[in-house]
Amino acid sequence: MLIKRPDDIAPSEITPRSLFGRRRAFIKAAGALALAAGLPAETWAREAFPGLQKSAFSTLEPPNSLRDIASYNNFVEFGFGGKSQPAERAGAMKTRPWTVTIEGLAHKPRTFAIEDILRIAPLEERIYRLRCVEGWSMVIPWVGFPLHALLKQVEPLGSAKYVEFVTHTDPATMPGLRFSYLEWPYTEGLRLDEALHPLTILAVGLYGEALPNQNGAPLRLVVPWKYGFKSGKSIVRIRLTDKEPKTTWNLAQPEEYGFYANVNPEVSHPRWSQEKERRIGEFFKRKTLPFNGYAEQVAPLYAGMDLRKHY
Amino acid sequence: MQPNPQQLSALKAALFALCLVPLAQLGWLGWSDALGANPIELITRHLGKWTLNFLLITLAVTPLRHLTGWHWLIRLRRMLGLYAFFYALLHFLTYLWLDQFFDWASIVRDIAKRPFITTGFTAFLLLIPLAATSNAAMVKRLGGRRWTQLHRSVYAIALIGVAHYWWLVKKDVTLPLLYAVLLGALLGFRALRLAKERRRQLAAYSRSR
Numbered sequence: 001m002l003i004k005r006p007d008d009i010a011p012s013e014i015t016p017r018s019l020f021g022r023r024r025a026f027i028k029a030a031g032a033l034a035l036a037a038g039l040p041a042e043t044w045a046r047e048a049f050p051g052l053q054k055s056a057f058s059t060l061e062p063p064n065s066l067r068d069i070a071s072y073n074n075f076v077e078f079g080f081g082g083k084s085q086p087a088e089r090a091g092a093m094k095t096r097p098w099t100v101t102i103e104g105l106a107h108k109p110r111t112f113a114i115e116d117i118l119r120i121a122p123l124e125e126r127i128y129r130l131r132c133v134e135g136w137s138m139v140i141p142w143v144g145f146p147l148h149a150l151l152k153q154v155e156p157l158g159s160a161k162y163v164e165f166v167t168h169t170d171p172a173t174m175p176g177l178r179f180s181y182l183e184w185p186y187t188e189g190l191r192l193d194e195a196l197h198p199l200t201i202l203a204v205g206l207y208g209e210a211l212p213n214q215n216g217a218p219l220r221l222v223v224p225w226k227y228g229f230k231s232g233k234s235i236v237r238i239r240l241t242d243k244e245p246k247t248t249w250n251l252a253q254p255e256e257y258g259f260y261a262n263v264n265p266e267v268s269h270p271r272w273s274q275e276k277e278r279r280i281g282e283f284f285k286r287k288t289l290p291f292n293g294y295a296e297q298v299a300p301l302y303a304g305m306d307l308r309k310h311y
Numbered sequence: 312m313q314p315n316p317q318q319l320s321a322l323k324a325a326l327f328a329l330c331l332v333p334l335a336q337l338g339w340l341g342w343s344d345a346l347g348a349n350p351i352e353l354i355t356r357h358l359g360k361w362t363l364n365f366l367l368i369t370l371a372v373t374p375l376r377h378l379t380g381w382h383w384l385i386r387l388r389r390m391l392g393l394y395a396f397f398y399a400l401l402h403f404l405t406y407l408w409l410d411q412f413f414d415w416a417s418i419v420r421d422i423a424k425r426p427f428i429t430t431g432f433t434a435f436l437l438l439i440p441l442a443a444t445s446n447a448a449m450v451k452r453l454g455g456r457r458w459t460q461l462h463r464s465v466y467a468i469a470l471i472g473v474a475h476y477w478w479l480v481k482k483d484v485t486l487p488l489l490y491a492v493l494l495g496a497l498l499g500f501r502a503l504r505l506a507k508e509r510r511r512q513l514a515a516y517s518r519s520r
Contacts, residue, residue, distance in 0.1 A: 064348075072348035080483030084347065134481075136349060181482040252482065271425055271479070273417060280348045284412060 047210040049123050049143050057199055058127035059293075063207075064138040068280050070212045074132070075233055076182060077167075077174040078214070090213035092173040093234070098218050104164075104240035107155035114218050118204060120153065121145035125208070126201055126222070131263045131292045133227040135272045138280045142222055143205030148196045156192065156240050163195040164188075164245035165221055166237035182248050188232040189245030189259065190223065191301075199224055199297055202235075225294040227261045258311040262302070263292035267311045312381055319386060326387060330394045333361040334401070351409045358402035359431075363476060365395035366469045367493055374500040389445055392465070396442040403435050427478035434471040437464055469494050 063069075075086035098114040112120075123143055131137045151163070169185045171177050177184050194200060203222045204211060211217040216233025223230050229249050239245075249257035256270055265275045265288040276285040291298050302310075314322060337354055340346050346353050369391040376384045411418050421428045441462055443449070450458045473494055477487040 068348040076482075080481075080485075083349070136352075179483060268424070271427060271481075273420060273425075275417065278349070278351065283351075283409075285414075 046212070047205075049205050049208055049210070052143060052208060053122050053124040055124045055126050057297075058125065058141075059129060059139060061127075061129070061139045063127055063141045064280055066207050069138060069140055069206060070215060072138075072280065073214045074134075074228065075176075075214055075216070077169065077176040077184075077186065079176045080179060080181065086214035087212075089173075089175065090217075093168070093170065093213045093217070094173070095213065095218040095234075098236075100219060100236060100238065102150070102154045102238045102240075105157040105160035105242060106240050107157060109154055112150075112153075117150065117202075117219065121149035123204070124201075126203075128222060128224040129292050130222075130224065130228055130231075131277060131288065133229055133257070133261070133269060133272065133274075135274070135277050136280055137277045137288075137292075141207055142201065142203040143208060144201040144203035144222060146198055147200045147202050147221070148198070150202060150238075151195065151240075154240075159242050160240035161192050162241050162243065162245055163190050163192055164237075164239040164241055165190075165232040165235050166239070167232045168234040168236050182252050185236075186232060186248045187245065188221065188230055189247050190230070192240070193301055194223070194298075197298060197301065199294060225262060225291040225298045227263060229257065230261050260302075260307070260310045262298075262307065262311075263288060264290060264307055264311065266290075267308055314383060319383065323387065323390065326390060330365070330390070333357065333364075333398070351405070355402065355405045355410060358398050358405055359476070362395055362398040362402050363469075363472055363490055365391060365398055366465070366472055367490070367497065369395055370465070370469060370494070370497045374497060377500075377504065393442060393445055396438050399435050399438055403432075427475055430471050430478065431475040434468050434475060437468045437471070441465060441468075466498055469498075 071087045072083045073086040074083065075090060078089040079085035096114070099111050100114070100117060101109075101111040103109045123145055125141055126144055127139060127141045129137060130140050165188045167186045167188075168174075169177055190200070201222045203216070203220050204218060206212075206215060211220065213234075216231075216235075219235050220233040221231045221235060230247075244259060247257075247259060250259055263274070268274050274288055277288045278285050289295070337346075337357060340353075341350070369388060372384050372388045372391065376382050407413060407418065411421075422432045423429070441464065444453060444458065444461060453461065473487060473490045476490060477484060480487060
């Protein structure tokens, strides 16, 4: 039961088109039932994104199930008490109306409504590996678009060198904020060239539908060659700066979490060897690849840097 | 309250079965496909938590005896202690087999380099002599005094066990703190009694002169 052989499963077998359609019909029916029962419908039916473009950046590895992706999360605003807490608690988060403010070193800083962001670029399906610093990994069929498409809208100044990402805080729905283990809001950052890299996306969905709240709805960062904690969830503010942003985990435990946090099997974390990882759904651990298998695309960004020092 | 021999053996049998419930829970979760996305992590955590629970329960027997006067409770202590070892052994085997799959090189590196694994491994090693000397024959062979001295190492083992948990968690130390407080209370009770006993003896000594 523990031993699954995903190699035997073709991606097409996982969500056949016809079933997918029926599943939506089922969800709609279930949503109607839920409405009748006085339950919030959002927790059932999620917005679908039809006509997604395929991407050459997608991996051919079989994706993890929606159940695994949406039930095993680190989203500390919803609690530090285990991976199932976000799924149990994030339903209360309001994701509409939602705006994202882009500010700082830009010619045209402005605030975008989420509806406008969804129209900035064609939405693509990006099937990426996700590697958590804790030693597990998944394959996730994100829906999103390159971050550079959004940054282009505000025309960054030549002096902009870094991008800071600030995420949502709402004490009413996020019990994790009561803990002062981390400095809130959860803040992450990238160098501008990392942010503009075509692999870096803003995800708005997965498996062809809007993101479940616990996965960072309505809009999250996905940087597939870095440990998962770099990819901030439920983003509300993006700031272009000339200084390296102070990032949340780095502030809390600098010896454990660096600013770069590139997936690197040769630099071990004090608590977890990073040489191997357990792909969720698999029994045997697999070797972790440099830059999470995206070395070909991103290694040049770090030419000449000592990645043991800049971990 | 003093159970007769039949009642005591019935009580022991019931306790024996009750102590298997945490293991049965895992079986049930596996059967109903409810071990979650990362079953190995869940199993490891569950067994580790119950090792700590049984260590604390075992350490609670003496304070409970003194507070209630139910001295027959001591008759249950060996079983509770052995269950602590049983869950520690399963916890360790889960790490060795399910998590690392006998990758000895990686296991040795883990033990040497990761403080939480170093402490966990140390605590497990220190439990082995206690489990091995738990039967009546060994008590006789060692002599009561030496046996008691050896088995006092369980205080240190419990402390190391809590440190193991403390260093494992990323940031939220609420639960490790709870274990530390409970352990502090259980050990503090002993220290207080020892101090009181000493004062009583000193007083008796000075009176006798």
